[in-house]
Amino acid sequence: MDDLKKEVKKSDQSNLVAFLLIIILIGVFVLLIDDYDKQPEDANVYIQAGHEGRIFGNTGSVSAYGREMDWNTIVADEATRILRNAGVSVIRAKADHKRKSNIQLALSIHFDGSNRACRTGASIGYPHYSDRSAARAWKQIYRPIFPFKWMPDNFSKNLSRYYNYYYTQASDAELVLELGEISCPEQARWLKPRLKRLGALVAYFAAQRIGVWSVAKPRI
Ligand SMILES: [Zn+2]
Structure with missing residues (x-):
């Protein structure tokens, strides 16, 4: 048994x-x-709205002035609209697009948030030494316009080791653009009415990088 x-x-x-x-x-x-x-996609430009589409995990900063996710979407949508009107092909990605892309330029749009308001400002992130000339070009455009603090390039791991760099294979550069701090009242009050125009500025920058001269520089 x-x-x-x-x-x-x-x-x-x-x-x-x-x-x-x-x-x-x-x-x-x-x-x-x-x-x-998920074969790689090809386009001229890749524009990601940070945190967009997420309902849990890192859903971005929130302040009395709005949600970062919504601001990112407004900027990314406007930049995409203008570029496509100019004949530029754009991959418009959400936070978890998770698909490899071959492009000339990849931009991820964010606004910073801080527990102690106004500790940060605008900044820029990138993974390679070769991205630095595009980073410099963006600063040349945005620095004279944005009247607040700039943080050093790649000052946080979210910038230097941004998860989405894994998916973007860019011949010119891949950049995270932090356009300002949503949790800083002075900055947020300046940013909020200008979100669409900031999208136009991002479109102008991207067009310049890839040699499309028909996109005008907006007045901010
Ligand atoms: Zn963010």
């Missing part, structure tokens, strides 16, 4: 092992199909 019980137990165990193997195989298959679906 004991032997029989052991046999039954053994076959239960091997059933379990077989079941787990099948689950793992299905998992691998689903992952492969998912990747197959």
Whole structure:
């Protein structure tokens, strides 16, 4: 009897092992199909609205003046609209687009937030030494306009090691643009009525980088 019980137990165990193997195989298959679906996309410019589309996790800063996610979306949408009107192809990505892209220029739009208001301001992030000339060009455009503090390039890991750099393969540069601090009342009051025009400024910058001269510089 004991032997029989052991046999039954053994076959239960091997059933379990077989079941787990099948689950793992299905998992691998689903992952492969998912990747197959996501062949790299090609375009001139990639514009991501930071945090957009997320309902949990890092959903961005919030202040009395608005949600960062919404501000990012306004800027990214306006920049995309203007660039597409000028004949530039744009990949307009949300926070978790999770698809590799071959582009000339990748821009991720953000506004900073700080627990202690007004500790930060505008800043810029990038992963490669070769991105620095585009970073400098953006600062040349935005610095004379933005009347508040600038933080050093890549001053946080969110800037220097931004998760989305993994997905963007840019021939010119990939940049995170922090356009100001949403949690700083002075900055937020200046930024909020200018979000669309900041989108136009981002479009102008992107167009200049890729040699499209028909996009005008907006008055901010
Ligand atoms: Zn952000």
